[in-house]
Amino acid sequence: MVTAEQQHHAWLARSFGRTDYLPLFERDLDALASAGEYVDKYPGTHLFKEGDEAESAYVVRKGSVELYRKRQSGSRVVTRVGEGAVIGDIAMFQNRPYHSSAKAVSPVKAFKLDRVKLIPVLLDHPRVAMRWLISGLNQLEATQRRVIRLMHRTVKEQVAEMLLDESDPYGEVQLSQASLATLLGASRQSVNESLAELRDAKLVETGYRMIRVVDRPGLAKVSGRGEADL
Amino acid sequence: MVTAEQQHHAWLARSFGRTDYLPLFERDLDALASAGEYVDKYPGTHLFKEGDEAESAYVVRKGSVELYRKRQSGSRVVTRVGEGAVIGDIAMFQNRPYHSSAKAVSPVKAFKLDRVKLIPVLLDHPRVAMRWLISGLNQLEATQRRVIRLMHRTVKEQVAEMLLDESDPYGEVQLSQASLATLLGASRQSVNESLAELRDAKLVETGYRMIRVVDRPGLAKVSGRGEADL
DNA sequence: TGGGAACAGTCGGATAGCCGACAACGTTGC
DNA sequence: GCAACGTTGTCGGCTATCCGACTGTTCCCA
Numbered sequence: 001m002v003t004a005e006q007q008h009h010a011w012l013a014r015s016f017g018r019t020d021y022l023p024l025f026e027r028d029l030d031a032l033a034s035a036g037e038y039v040d041k042y043p044g045t046h047l048f049k050e051g052d053e054a055e056s057a058y059v060v061r062k063g064s065v066e067l068y069r070k071r072q073s074g075s076r077v078v079t080r081v082g083e084g085a086v087i088g089d090i091a092m093f094q095n096r097p098y099h100s101s102a103k104a105v106s107p108v109k110a111f112k113l114d115r116v117k118l119i120p121v122l123l124d125h126p127r128v129a130m131r132w133l134i135s136g137l138n139q140l141e142a143t144q145r146r147v148i149r150l151m152h153r154t155v156k157e158q159v160a161e162m163l164l165d166e167s168d169p170y171g172e173v174q175l176s177q178a179s180l181a182t183l184l185g186a187s188r189q190s191v192n193e194s195l196a197e198l199r200d201a202k203l204v205e206t207g208y209r210m211i212r213v214v215d216r217p218g219l220a221k222v223s224g225r226g227e228a229d230l
Numbered sequence: 231m232v233t234a235e236q237q238h239h240a241w242l243a244r245s246f247g248r249t250d251y252l253p254l255f256e257r258d259l260d261a262l263a264s265a266g267e268y269v270d271k272y273p274g275t276h277l278f279k280e281g282d283e284a285e286s287a288y289v290v291r292k293g294s295v296e297l298y299r300k301r302q303s304g305s306r307v308v309t310r311v312g313e314g315a316v317i318g319d320i321a322m323f324q325n326r327p328y329h330s331s332a333k334a335v336s337p338v339k340a341f342k343l344d345r346v347k348l349i350p351v352l353l354d355h356p357r358v359a360m361r362w363l364i365s366g367l368n369q370l371e372a373t374q375r376r377v378i379r380l381m382h383r384t385v386k387e388q389v390a391e392m393l394l395d396e397s398d399p400y401g402e403v404q405l406s407q408a409s410l411a412t413l414l415g416a417s418r419q420s421v422n423e424s425l426a427e428l429r430d431a432k433l434v435e436t437g438y439r440m441i442r443v444v445d446r447p448g449l450a451k452v453s454g455r456g457e458a459d460l
Numbered sequence: 461t462g463g464g465a466a467c468a469g470t471c472g473g474a475t476a477g478c479c480g481a482c483a484a485c486g487t488t489g490c
Numbered sequence: 491g492c493a494a495c496g497t498t499g500t501c502g503g504c505t506a507t508c509c510g511a512c513t514g515t516t517c518c519c520a
Contacts, residue, residue, distance in 0.1 A: 090367040090371050093360075093363065094367075122360060123356045124356070126353045126355075126356040126359055127353065129356050129360055129363060130352060130359055132363055133323065133362055133363040133366060134323050134324065136363060137319060137320045137324075138320070138324070140320060140366060140370040140373060143370060143373045150380070150381070151380070151415040154477090155476080155477070176498090177499095178497075178498095186477075187477070187478055189477085189478075189479080189500085190477055192499065192500085193477090193499090193500085195499095196499075207486095207498095208486055208496095208497065208498075209496095209498095384506070385506080406468090407467075407468065408468095416507080417507070417509075418467095418468090419469090419470085419507085419508075419509080419510095420508075423470085423507095425468095425469095437468095438466095438515080439466090439467075439468095439516090439517090
């Protein structure tokens with residue numbers, strides 16, 4: 001029991017940022033753990049939906065979650081997050097409805113924290129509140145970086161970078177080109193053309209609903225990380 | 231003395247988000263006020279520069295601050311913030327160098343909070359830490375909205391929206407077209423062309439370093455807020 | 461008061477990416 | 491085994507935007 005619990009604590013601590021100058025103590029983690037519970041979600045099911053009352057935040061423990069928002073013309077993917085991400089906390093703290101929907105794209109295990117239990121815990125454990133703050137700010141920074149990255153980059157560069165980010169340990173990305181296009185906010189045809197060029201350059205191989213990365217350094221070069229911003 | 235101080239406290243409370251379900255108490259604000267001091271900056275001077283050690287965060291009390299980052303080819307504006315904004319806190323909490331520069335674009339009064347003084351205060355006053363957290367998350371949400379807003383919109387639509395956001399009470403925007411273009415991530419020429427069309431449509435008037443909004447509803451229509459995303 | 465710097469306005473060429481359309485291929489279910 | 495459907499691959503036309511260049515205007519300061 002001790003082992004599993006300690007592992008759990010270590011993971012919670014990792015999710016909330018760097019541990020070097022403000023260590024979390026055991027009692028903090030105990031408190032945080034007592035304010036929530038694990039939930040499992042199958043691919044395609046929702047953790048929460050846009051417009052629902054935001055009673056909980058989730059910390060993703062396993063799997064991948066897609067955040068998207070409805071518009072009158074279809075839906076728009078905001079981002080895709082994996083292990084360690086904290087989602088739904090913005091709306092929860094503001095006590096307002098969720099402003100996006102969260103859907104599991106692979107089998108997801110998440111730690112669900114209810115507002116009514118969480119807030120007293122944070123008030124009693126300022127270190128945990130500080131951690132959460134730092135975690136949120138890290139996310140803010142990442143989003144700002146994404147804004148800069150999206151601006152003034154060709155579809156080909158964006159595709160290259162996305163493949164580097166999304167490829168699994170075997171170097172494969174299990175996505176249709178249409179989904180990839182939606183994630184990048186580009187058209188399917190443009191993505192297809194970019195992939196064709198990358199294929200001709202022997203950087204990737206393409207198949208049905210699958211893209212395999214065969215030359216990571218080459219892709220990184222195409223993605224233009226050289227002139228990238230921090 | 232009491233009046234000015236109370237005003238100060240009320241303003242600090244406002245900057246850190248909604249006050250309805252988690253009120254800040256006097257002692258919290260006293261503590262926060264004691265952890266920093268006011269600084270004044272003339273237009274063109276820096277609050278901090280990219281790469282400097284991040285020892286302080288700033289809460290903008292008056293004026294307008296531009297955040298930008300250097301790249302090998304010139305600089306890129308990340309965002310522009312006004313009264314109530316909290317800047318530099320990300321790098322400060324992470325104990326890393328600032329990753330962007332902050333320059334005053336008008337006479338700025340800001341409340342400077344030093345890390346060494348601030349962190350003990352936050353640990354002693356969990357409500358203040360919660361406030362800060364909520365403030366940061368609000369900013370995160372605004373940034374995510376900006377990402378969505380930027381995607382798939384013409385320069386003309388973006389210009390219209392920017393003018394609505396940035397115009398002062400007299401309906402004027404004191405910006406060169408080049409600065410406007412940088413803020414939008416577009417070229418000066420495209421912005422100029424869009425402004426010419428808006429001028430022809432009697433929605434704005436243009437002058438040297440100045441644009442005056444004369445028809446807000448018309449501009450809102452052009453900006454396409456109808457199909458906008460909350 | 462004059463000259464230089466910053467800014468506004470405009471043109472033409474080049475191009476990246478969108479859109480519609482369509483054929484070929486893979487997958488799934490009956 | 492075949493039909494329906496989702497996916498990939500590719501084409502041509504179209505438009506928004508970028509880029510370089512140039513002119514005329516406004517501002518600022520010596």
